Amino acid sequence: MFHQAGMHGFHFFPFPITLILLLIIGFLIARSYGYFGGSSTASKVAPEAPKSQNSEALDILSRRFATGEIDEEEFQKRTQVLRLNL
Structure with a gap:
């Protein structure tokens, strides 16, 4: 019964892995542009210490x-x- 679907019923197997890899790559790209608490110029500026x-x-x-x-x-x-x- 599953033999005709190809790969013995696991023809959908690469899709979740591909989706997860695309999500990871998308997350890394978004983080490099400053989303998700990544590095941005605003977050790198240290707060100014109060002067005595x-x-x-x-x-x-x-x-x-x-x-x-x-x-x-x-x-x-x-x-x-x-x-x-x-």
Whole structure:
């Protein structure tokens, strides 16, 4: 009875394997384009660590020195005070 179907009734055997292989290949291609949590540029960007108050103060101090609001002596004194209080 199954002998006439070819391969003794297992003529459908390659279809599931082919389907599974196509699904795996499709998944790998989709993942390479960033779907399914794969590698994308947005996920590679590390979250920025919160700045401490001293580093913010040093940034402000550097900007004030760069714009000429304070002179070099004042900048050195305030920088030294901020670094001692880290």
